[in-house]
Amino acid sequence: MTVENMTVQSPLESSSLLLAPKVVLHDHLDGGLRPQTVIDLAADVGYANLPSTDVDELGRWFAEAANSGSLETYLETFAHTVAVMQTVSALRRVARECVEDLAADGVVYAEIRYAPELHLERGLTLDEVVEAVLAGFADGEADAAHRGRPIVVRALVTAMRHAARSREIAELAVRYRRQGVVGFDIAGAEAGYPPSRHLDAFDYMRANNARFTIHAGEAFGLPSIHEAISFCGADRLGHGVRVIDDITLPPGARPDDLSFDGAVLGDVANYVRDKRIPLELCPSSNVQTGAVADLASHPFNILARLRFRVTVNTDNRLMSDTTMSTEMQRLATQFGYGWTDLQRFTVNAMKSAFLPFDERLTIIDDVIKPGYAVLLG
Numbered sequence: 001m002t003v004e005n006m007t008v009q010s011p012l013e014s015s016s017l018l019l020a021p022k023v024v025l026h027d028h029l030d031g032g033l034r035p036q037t038v039i040d041l042a043a044d045v046g047y048a049n050l051p052s053t054d055v056d057e058l059g060r061w062f063a064e065a066a067n068s069g070s071l072e073t074y075l076e077t078f079a080h081t082v083a084v085m086q087t088v089s090a091l092r093r094v095a096r097e098c099v100e101d102l103a104a105d106g107v108v109y110a111e112i113r114y115a116p117e118l119h120l121e122r123g124l125t126l127d128e129v130v131e132a133v134l135a136g137f138a139d140g141e142a143d144a145a146h147r148g149r150p151i152v153v154r155a156l157v158t159a160m161r162h163a164a165r166s167r168e169i170a171e172l173a174v175r176y177r178r179q180g181v182v183g184f185d186i187a188g189a190e191a192g193y194p195p196s197r198h199l200d201a202f203d204y205m206r207a208n209n210a211r212f213t214i215h216a217g218e219a220f221g222l223p224s225i226h227e228a229i230s231f232c233g234a235d236r237l238g239h240g241v242r243v244i245d246d247i248t249l250p251p252g253a254r255p256d257d258l259s260f261d262g263a264v265l266g267d268v269a270n271y272v273r274d275k276r277i278p279l280e281l282c283p284s285s286n287v288q289t290g291a292v293a294d295l296a297s298h299p300f301n302i303l304a305r306l307r308f309r310v311t312v313n314t315d316n317r318l319m320s321d322t323t324m325s326t327e328m329q330r331l332a333t334q335f336g337y338g339w340t341d342l343q344r345f346t347v348n349a350m351k352s353a354f355l356p357f358d359e360r361l362t363i364i365d366d367v368i369k370p371g372y373a374v375l376l377g
């Protein structure tokens with residue numbers, strides 16, 4: 001069914017949402033495997049520690065185990081996905097399927113991140129890991145184009161914040177900048193591992209005019225965001241949800257209000273908004289890790305109405321049992337968004353991508369705006 005010949009209703013209609021062009025900036029490769037692929041790859045490499053080899057049960061296990069209310073426990077689930085992503089063929093398959101799944105969900109541009117240093121257990125080099133993933137992305141892009149759902153996919157390489165390889169990973173990002181790696185990131189447990197531990201890597205990125213995002217303000221609060229933007233110079237914030245701690249709302253304000261006139265922003269919040277620093281918000285993941293109590297109290301809507309540059313993201317589709325369409329649908333249901341809102345979040349994301357300016361513009365003008373124009377009717 002094409003966009004033209006279907007009756008488009010509200011964003012709450014799942015089939016319409018699938019057709020809406022979407023952009024994802026924050027999606028982990030090792031957090032988005034198909035359960036069946038985890039099982040297949042575990043059998044291939046002789047990994048015997050999976051909690052289940054039944055596809056439905058395994059899918060449920062990831063979602064439930066990740067639903068712990070703690071980032072540290074959430075991160076433990078990655079042991080199983082990382083364990084089966086240790087060969088060129090496994091990495092290439094996972095990367096290709098990731099692109100296929102995103103394209104089938106109507107994603108038109110994606111930046112997919114992963115930590116190359118986690119994929120060296122069976123002897124691969126950092127360069128071999130990067131090349132295997134890029135090859136898988138190219139396979140997926142070709143497959144999606146063939147199916148009439150074109151998608152552009154780029155990679156971000158992540159360094160683990162508890163480890164000490166960030167400079168090396170930043171160098172990897174710059175080395176592969178012409179082959180599809182568009183940026184750098186740090187991830188992992190936030191408390192106790194401030195971004196400033198990795199200043200050397202961020203300095204290197206800036207010295208090379210290369211872009212980076214930092215997971216900050218998820219499990220840990222405002223000081224982490226402050227360091228990420230003020231000491232490290234992050235171009236974007238991974239999550240950044242705790243910027244809300246620097247905003248005083250008017251008395252009686254509720255998270256689903258239509259306006260927050262009278263809100264008072266502190267210095268960090270003002271800086272983030274004034275400089276249009278994109279927030280890579282991941283609503284379902286935030287509920288699972290306990291960054292917020294539930295979707296109803298998520299500050300997404302407050303930040304959106306206060307005109308922060310908010311973007312909608314999946315974080316880990318396997319662990320959160322989600323897709324971009326699902327995240328948008330949950331937000332639309334919770335906060336009453338229509339197509340105009342969803343288009344704004346999508347354009348926000350595309351403007352914030354680490355793709356060259358002219359390529360961003362082409363996707364906005366030729367893909368996103370025409371796609372939403374049809375939905376808007």
Ligand SMILES: O=c1[nH]cnc2c1ncn2[C@H]1C[C@H](O)[C@@H](CO)O1
Pocket residue numbers: 028029030031071075078082113114115118158187188189215218285315316
């Ligand atoms: O939401 C997250 N916060 C911090 N670290 C995360 C999150 N999601 C995934 N990670 C970690 C676990 C993965 O193994 C790693 C690289 O993708 O990044």
Ligand SMILES: [Zn+2]
Pocket residue numbers: 026028187215238315
């Ligand atoms: Zn993340």
